[in-house]
Amino acid sequence: MxxxxxxxxxxxxxxxxxxxxxxxxxxxxxxxxxxxxxxxxxxxxxxxxxxxxxxxxxxxxxxxxxxxxxxxxxxxxxxxxxxxxxxxxxxxxxxxxxxxxxxxxxxxxxxxxxxxxxxxxxxxxxxxKSYDKRQDLAKRDSDREIERALHRRAKGLPD
CATH class of the missing domain: 2.40.280.10 (Small protein B)
Structure with a gap:
């Protein structure tokens, strides 16, 4: 085996x-x-x-x-x-x-x-605590938005 x-x-x-x-x-x-x-x-x-x-x-x-x-x-x-x-x-x-x-x-x-x-x-x-969870969600959302903006800028698309 x-x-x-x-x-x-x-x-x-x-x-x-x-x-x-x-x-x-x-x-x-x-x-x-x-x-x-x-x-x-x-x-x-x-x-x-x-x-x-x-x-x-x-x-x-x-x-x-x-x-x-x-x-x-x-x-x-x-x-x-x-x-x-x-x-x-x-x-x-x-x-x-x-x-x-x-x-x-x-x-x-x-x-x-x-x-x-x-x-x-x-x-x-x-x-x-619940406010820690909200902070984590807000940080994840903002990081996602930054990644999208950088991706769009790299492709030459308008914001």
């Missing part, structure tokens, strides 16, 4: 970057069963309501929905079970220190396969 190489995105949590300011990111392995891996290879997962926490010195992720695997005769997994994340002890200890600060949380940003292994990118995040 040949091991696949590269990076294959399964799903990403686009709303997390809108709702949170991401301070730091970590790549963690995830403990899965066989039917979960097969379902992920079909791209059937969602990070919409997912979050990570520390429990007894272990990092766990809650709320990832991995759909049941339809083919085969195996016993299926529960779609929203709590799954263990795999990080080096030094990284977990660093996260313990940072999570003691108020207002910080761990949010999954994306779920992907890297060199055949399922990985989760988690971000150390601080929640945004």
């Amino acid at each position: 040949v091991k696949e190489k590269g990076h294959k995105l399964i799903t990403s949590n686009r709303k997390a970057r809108h709702d949170y300011t991401i301070l730091d990111t970590y790549e963690a392995g995830i403990v899965l069963t066989g039917t979960e891996v097969k379902s992920l290879r079909n791209g059937r997962a969602s990070l919409a309501d997912a979050y990570a926490d520390l429990h007894n010195g272990e990092l766990r992720i809650h709320g990832i929905h991995i759909a049941e695997y339809d083919n085969g005769s195996w016993t299926n997994h529960p779609p929203r079970r709590i799954r263990k994340l795999l990080l080096h002890r030094a990284e977990i200890d660093k996260l313990v220190g940072k999570l003691t600060e108020s207002g910080l949380t761990l949010v999954p940003l994306s779920l992907y396969f890297r060199d055949g292994w399922a990985k989760v990118e988690i971000g150390l995040a601080r929640g945004k």
Whole structure:
């Protein structure tokens, strides 16, 4: 059996970057069963309501929905079970220190396969206020307008 190489995105949590300011990111392995891996290879997962926490010195992720695997005769997994994340002890200890600060949380940003292994990118995040979200939207809109104007000027079109 040949091991696949590269990076294959399964799903990403686009709303997390809108709702949170991401301070730091970590790549963690995830403990899965066989039917979960097969379902992920079909791209059937969602990070919409997912979050990570520390429990007894272990990092766990809650709320990832991995759909049941339809083919085969195996016993299926529960779609929203709590799954263990795999990080080096030094990284977990660093996260313990940072999570003691108020207002910080761990949010999954994306779920992907890297060199055949399922990985989760988690971000150390601080929640945004509504005015921060409005500022981000206004900045994105102004940047888009600037890009359009530069593009039109480069083509010699009138503003």
